[in-house]
Every structure is written in C-alpha cells, then in structure tokens.
Amino acid sequence: MTETDEASPARRSIGATRNPASQDAILAAAEAVLLENGLGGFSIEAVARRARAGKPTIYRWWPSQAALLFDVYHNRKRINFIHPDTGNVRDDLRAYLSGLLQTWREGGSGEVFRSLVAKAQGEPAALAALSAYMAERREQSGRIIEKAQTRGEVRADVAPTLVPELLSSFAWGRLLTERLDVSDAEIDAVVDAVLSGIKP
Structure with missing residues (x-):
C-alpha cells in the first residue's frame, strides 16, 4: 500500500519538500493533540489522524516527537x-x-x-x-x-x-x-x- 493509498482521502504529500498547507495542518493537529491529551497521550499516530496526513509524511519532515513539538513551539512563539x-x-x-x-x-x-x-x-x-x-x-x-x-x-x-x-x-x-x-x-x-x- 502506498502512502497516498494509506492516507486517502487525506492531504497529499509532495515528497521531501513540505507542502505549506499540510505542514500547517500537521502543526495545528500536533498542538491540539498535546493540549487535549497531554504528553502521555501525544503520538505521531494521533497527530496523523487529526491532520488527515500519512505517518510517513510526518516522519519524513519530523524524525521524532521532539522535533515536531519544537516546530509547534517555534511556530506559536513567533x-x-x-x-x-x-x-x-x-x-x-x-x-x-x-x-x-x-x-x-x-x-x-x-x-x-x-x-x-x-x-x-x-x-x-x-x-x-x-x-x-x-x-x-x-x-x-x-x-x-x-x-x-x-x-x-x-x-x-x-x-x-x-x-x-x-x-x-x-x-x-x-x-x-x-x-x-x-x-x-x-x-x-x-x-x-x-x-x-x-x-x-
């Protein structure tokens, strides 16, 4: 199964280059999951479901939960x-x-x-x-x-x-x-x- 098949009808990835709309959706989903569920309930799977994005896309852009959380924090603090x-x-x-x-x-x-x-x-x-x-x-x-x-x-x-x-x-x-x-x-x-x- 391809990522597109797995995520359909989710947002489409454009490979290693970040799609701005997908990136914003993933960051917003990550923040929402963290605030609703706390760190113990935070997972890439939950973020992917919320953002309607494929897990491979998230891991390609953010290799760890910490990397994703840093981008959420930077985005909010800016x-x-x-x-x-x-x-x-x-x-x-x-x-x-x-x-x-x-x-x-x-x-x-x-x-x-x-x-x-x-x-x-x-x-x-x-x-x-x-x-x-x-x-x-x-x-x-x-x-x-x-x-x-x-x-x-x-x-x-x-x-x-x-x-x-x-x-x-x-x-x-x-x-x-x-x-x-x-x-x-x-x-x-x-x-x-x-x-x-x-x-x-």
Whole structure:
C-alpha cells in the first residue's frame, strides 16, 4: 500500500519538500493533540489522524516527537513574542520578562515548552535540540544587554548572555511549577534586583 493509498482521502504529500498547507495542518493537529491529551497521550499516530496526513509524511519532515513539538513551539512563539528595543535597558528587560511569561500563559505555548523540557530529560536527541535552542535564544536575548552597554547603562564587564538567562531562569521556575500569573510588582522586583548588579 502506498502512502497516498494509506492516507486517502487525506492531504497529499509532495515528497521531501513540505507542502505549506499540510505542514500547517500537521502543526495545528500536533498542538491540539498535546493540549487535549497531554504528553502521555501525544503520538505521531494521533497527530496523523487529526491532520488527515500519512505517518510517513510526518516522519519524513519530523524524525521524532521532539522535533515536531519544537516546530509547534517555534511556530506559536513567533506569533506571540518579539524582542523589545525601547532604548532603555530597564524597560527592555521588563518587556522581555513579561513578554516571555505572557507567551507561555497564552495559546498553549507554555504547555508545549513544558513537554519539550520533559522530553529532554529522557531523550538525548531532545536534550541536544533543547540545548541548541537555548544557546540560540541566549545569543539573541543578549543583544538587549549589548545595546545597553553601548549606551553606558550596563557595565562593560557584564556577560551579555548571562542577564537574560537569569530572567528566563525565573520564568522557567514559574512555568514548571504552574505559577505564570506573575504580578507587575514581582516583575519589577526581579528586573531591579538584576539591574542592581550590572549597572555602572
């Protein structure tokens, strides 16, 4: 039986090149399955049924559950999260932390990321992917501090990637313990505590 026969009348694959409509349907199905069934009920088979796609197509584009979940998370976070650039380091860091927390609170992004962290505890490939993703995020977020250093708001000896990592570590702790409803006062306190150690 061919993939087309197996999946008919499902969405048609166009080989190794991703069909945008099929890709979007699979990502939406994966997110829905995860949010409805949790990580324990998440499977490629369930995603394939929901998306009306063939399992071979999904495995060709995403070699593992973790790879598929990363794409779901990236797709959702691109919609909801933008790195701030207000011209003021306190406002930038405050917007960074509050934006990250808001992204994880809304639209299922937090649940997806929690699942990725859980996957990484038992799957070396998922851990490697998570580590690579976090290294990239530190590099991107560190530009907030680099810009602040050029404005003289942050000491030159401060490692740019360390500061957003401190803030994201706070957010991680809240995410993993389901305490994402952080008040404005708490955000201010965290940001001010960090700033007190990096100002000139």
